[in-house]
Amino acid sequence: MNIVPVxxxxxxxxxxxxxxxxxxxxxKHYGKSKFMVAMSxxxxxxxxxxxxxxxxxxxxxxxxxxxxxxxxLYIILPIFFTKFxxx
Numbered sequence: 631m632n633i634v635p636v637x638x639x640x641x642x643x644x645x646x647x648x649x650x651x652x653x654x655x656x657x658k659h660y661g662k663s664k665f666m667v668a669m670s671x672x673x674x675x676x677x678x679x680x681x682x683x684x685x686x687x688x689x690x691x692x693x694x695x696x697x698x699x700x701x702x703l704y705i706i707l708p709i710f711f712t713k714f715x716x717x
Contacts, residue, residue: 661699666692 646653652664659667669692673681682689 661703663695666695666699 642653655664656662662670669681669688673692676684678689
């Protein structure tokens with residue numbers, strides 16, 4: 631059974647193609663941007679200290695993106711859904 635109407639799905643995919651697949655990438659990678667995925671790989675094979683020494687500005691952006699994403703996913707959304715479902 632198809633839940634999403636075909637016209638809606640096609641219009642979403644057309645828009646996603648216009649933005650180079652960024653939306654579908656974001657959903658497939660659980661809220662990570664391409665920058666965050668690339669930085670995660672660098673952290674895994676370089677280590678945090680080496681990554682900081684290579685570029686503190688990029689590391690700070692990476693850290694803040696993760697901080698904001700995790701705060702939204704694990705703190706704000708559960709509180710919102712709990713309040714929404716209890717009333």
